[in-house]
Amino acid sequence: MAEKKMRNRTTRRRLLQTASGAGVAALAPGMPAAATASGPLAAATTPAAQATPAAVGLGxxxxxxxxxxxxxxxxxxxxxxLLDALRxxxxxxxxxxxxNQGACGACTVLVDGERILSCLTFAVQSEGRDVTTIxxxxxxxxxxxxxxxxxxxDGFQCGYCTPGQICSxxxxxxxxxxxxxxxxxxDLSTDAVALTHDELRERMSGNLCRCGAHNGIIGAIAETFAGGQPASFYSAETSEVSN
Incomplete structure (x- = not known):
């Protein structure tokens, strides 16, 4: 009777052997479960239990x-x-x-007249709205x-950032x-804000030019929108954009 109880009792060694067998079965799905595990854990290693549900796409x-x-x-x-939809x-x-993470401004487009970063905007968000690209x-x-x-x-060198610069x-x-x-x-109460050097520098700071063509960019914007006086947007000492 004592020997029968010993055979039926779960020992630490038997538990570790069973658990190890189940782990091997999980790593080798093609191996028959009966060869690696027995008892209650064997059911968890059957082919039906190992089946992985197929990935579900949104469509x-x-x-x-x-x-x-x-x-x-x-x-x-x-x-x-929206960027990928356009391109x-x-x-x-x-x-x-x-x-592609909203840091450089190269993807800037206009949506209902407002500049946005198209890489951070879902195309479905712009449905029914007016999108203007370069x-x-x-x-x-x-x-x-x-x-x-x-x-x-000469507001560009390689030209990669230029569409975003212009739209912005x-x-x-x-x-x-x-x-x-x-x-x-x-003055936060004004109906219209004047385009000054500081305003231009602040508002265009989100558009980066890795070639360093900022002098030409500033000059082009100032001539077009500030009464044709780009010189006032450079420092008097160096005739270059102030840092």
Whole structure:
């Protein structure tokens, strides 16, 4: 009787052996469970228990965008950014993907006239709204005045950040006209904010130019939107943009 009780009793060694067998079965799904485990743990290592559910995708949804005056009917995963929708699905590659995390400004576009970072915006968020990219600023009459000024002032070198710089500047001027204050605005009650060196420096700080073409960028924006006096936006001592 005592020997029978000893055989039926779960010992520490027997428990460790059973658990080890179950671990081997988990690492080698093709191995028969009966060869590695027995008892209650054997059921947990059967092929049915090892089955992994298939990944479930969200699926594409219809998204209607109005881009540069044209209506686009796209089928997109809800997680697709506006940037990828424009570049990969609408074929508008003027908008650039730089950091893809909202730090460089290369992906800036206008949505209902306001500048946004398209890499941080889902395409579905812009459904039914007017999206303007760099391709939509020019018209049949020619380039947008700021685009022409960038050429005349050498406001670029590699040109990768240029679409975002131009779209951001156009959106910035609209903010000034609406009286939207910035960190450096002195009078918060004004209906319109003047474009000064400090305002321009502050409001364009989110658009980076790794080539260092900031003098040309400042000159182009100042000439286009500040009465054609870009010199007032440089320091008097060096004729360069103040740091």
């Amino acid at each position: 594409a949804v219809p998204v209607g965008l109005r881009v540069n005056g044209a209506d686009l009917a796209l089928s997109l995963d809800p997680r697709v950014s 990969e699905h609408a074929g508008l590659t003027g908008t650039k993907k730089g950091c 391709e939509g600023l020019a018209d049949d009459a020619g380039l947008h005045p700021l685009q022409q000024a960038f050429i005349e002032h 500047a156009v959106g910035m001027v609209a903010e000034l006209e609406r009286g939207v204050p910035s960190h450096v605005t002195g």
